[in-house]
Amino acid sequence: MEDETLIEVKNLVKQYGNHAAVDDLSFTVETGKVVGFLGPNGAGKSTTMNMITGYIAPTSGIVLIDGVDMEEEPEQVRKNIGYLPENPPLYPDMRVREYLYFVAELKKVPRKDRDVMVNEIMNRTKIVDVSERLIRHLSKGYKQRVGVAGAMMGYPEILILDEPTVGLDPNQIIQMRELIRDLSESHTILLSSHIMQEISAVCDEIIIINEGKMIACDTPDNLTMHMASNGLHLVIKGDVPVIKGALRTVSGIKNVVYDEQIEEGTLGLTLYSIDKKDLREDVFFALAEAGCPILEMHRQETTLEEAFIALTKGGSRQFGGKKTAEKQTKPEDEKEEE
Numbered sequence: 001m002e003d004e005t006l007i008e009v010k011n012l013v014k015q016y017g018n019h020a021a022v023d024d025l026s027f028t029v030e031t032g033k034v035v036g037f038l039g040p041n042g043a044g045k046s047t048t049m050n051m052i053t054g055y056i057a058p059t060s061g062i063v064l065i066d067g068v069d070m071e072e073e074p075e076q077v078r079k080n081i082g083y084l085p086e087n088p089p090l091y092p093d094m095r096v097r098e099y100l101y102f103v104a105e106l107k108k109v110p111r112k113d114r115d116v117m118v119n120e121i122m123n124r125t126k127i128v129d130v131s132e133r134l135i136r137h138l139s140k141g142y143k144q145r146v147g148v149a150g151a152m153m154g155y156p157e158i159l160i161l162d163e164p165t166v167g168l169d170p171n172q173i174i175q176m177r178e179l180i181r182d183l184s185e186s187h188t189i190l191l192s193s194h195i196m197q198e199i200s201a202v203c204d205e206i207i208i209i210n211e212g213k214m215i216a217c218d219t220p221d222n223l224t225m226h227m228a229s230n231g232l233h234l235v236i237k238g239d240v241p242v243i244k245g246a247l248r249t250v251s252g253i254k255n256v257v258y259d260e261q262i263e264e265g266t267l268g269l270t271l272y273s274i275d276k277k278d279l280r281e282d283v284f285f286a287l288a289e290a291g292c293p294i295l296e297m298h299r300q301e302t303t304l305e306e307a308f309i310a311l312t313k314g315g316s317r318q319f320g321g322k323k324t325a326e327k328q329t330k331p332e333d334e335k336e337e338e
Contacts, residue, residue: 006031006158006188007052012061014047014212021047023212025061031157034184036203036220037192040312044212045192046086049162052190053083065158079107082156082187086163088147092136096127096146099135100153107154117153125149125179141172148179152187159187165195177202196305206304210312224302231300232271232279235263238292243267246290252277266295 007029014022022044029035039045050056052063054074063070065077091099097118104114122128125145130138135146144164151159164180165173173195180202183189193199199206200220208216208223216223236243247253252273259268273279280297287294 004031005029006066007190008062008064008067009048009052010062010064012048012051012063013059014044014051014056015059020212022051022058025209025212025214027207027214027217029188029190031188032184033204034180034189034191034202036199036206037190037209038194038199038206038308039209043209043312045209046162048209049083049160049190049192053081053160054078055083079154080157082151082153082159084144084147084151084159084161084164086166088143088150090135090143090146090150092134094135095132096135096138097122097131099146100149103150103153109154117155121149121152124152124182126175139172140167141169141175144168144172144176145179148183152183157188158190159183160190162192163194164191165193165198173198196303196308200304208308208311215311220304223307224304232273232283233269233296233298233300234271234283234294235266235268235296236287236292236294237266238287238290240267242290243287243292246286246292247271247283250279250282250286252279252282270300 005028009025009027012022012025013020025044025048037045037049047056051058052065052070054063054070054077057071065080068077070077091102094102100118100121101114104118109117119128122131125148127142127145127149130142135143138146148159148161148164151161161180165176168176177198180189180191184202191199191203203220205217205219206223207214247256253271254274255272257270257272259270271279271283283297284294
């Protein structure tokens with residue numbers, strides 16, 4: 001059974017004067033997925049999220065939520081979306097429970113359902129122990145949890161979280177990551193973050209935008225795999241001239257980079273192949289025949305952060321398992337609206 005499309009963005013444009021903050025952006029999010037939304041500062045992430053949630057209108061293009069047009073049926077669509085902006089609109093002089101009842105009223109949750117819903121959501125977000133405290137006295141981590149709880153009110157199918165871990169300490173980031181994993185069991189989530197470890201840990205797919213355009217859309221593993229270098233790192237025991245002579249017999253080696261520090265009696269190096277050819281078997285037999293045992297051999301791995309940097313600053317290296325878009329350059333003095 002094919003996954004159903006829950007969010008569909010078609011040719012979305014947001015123009016500010018002569019400047020396009022979002023430029024012909026199209027993508028889909030399937031039901032039950034956690035999708036990371038990445039881009040450098042000013043790429044248009046927050047602008048896009050604000051258009052998806054209906055907070056700002058696009059200059060052109062369409063946002064469909066479960067097949068319903070945001071502009072044509074905004075009230076119906078918004079009931080299906082819970083939104084946590086980067087700075088949650090909390091009321092510091094309200095107590096946590098009081099604030100959540102207030103949000104429930106704003107979202108027109110039936111009065112008879114509010115007690116059960118507020119208690120369930122507080123349990124889910126683990127804020128029961130601070131339910132009677134003033135919001136101004138909460139830590140940043142608890143404030144973010146209260147913001148998530150507010151977004152969950154009314155049980156929307158979609159949660160859109162804009163930088164949910166911004167300003168959190170490492171322990172709070174781990175707690176928020178665990179909360180997002182838990183919420184993913186019952187919600188479709190679109191998540192914006194600058195923390196690559198967080199994105200790779202919780203997201204099924206990643207959309208990367210730059211200068212208002214999508215430049216990649218794929219799974220975290222595929223993104224890093226496509227961007228991986230063809231480097232093969234080895235530590236070899238033996239005489240350096242013998243090792244170098246053995247490697248010269250291996251076809252397909254493009255370049256060799258030697259480690260700066262070499263342990264006595266060993267040689268560390270990285271081999272780069274032509275057209276990403278797999279050199280491991282040929283290298284193994286060549287060195288074995290020369291009597292030079294391999295102590296270590298592994299492919300160089302590319303992190304999601306390295307892939308992100310390469311995609312957003314690396315010129316023409318665009319790709320995506322689902323969609324690909326050409327990166328277009330703009331004058332450097334033009335800055336994107338975030």
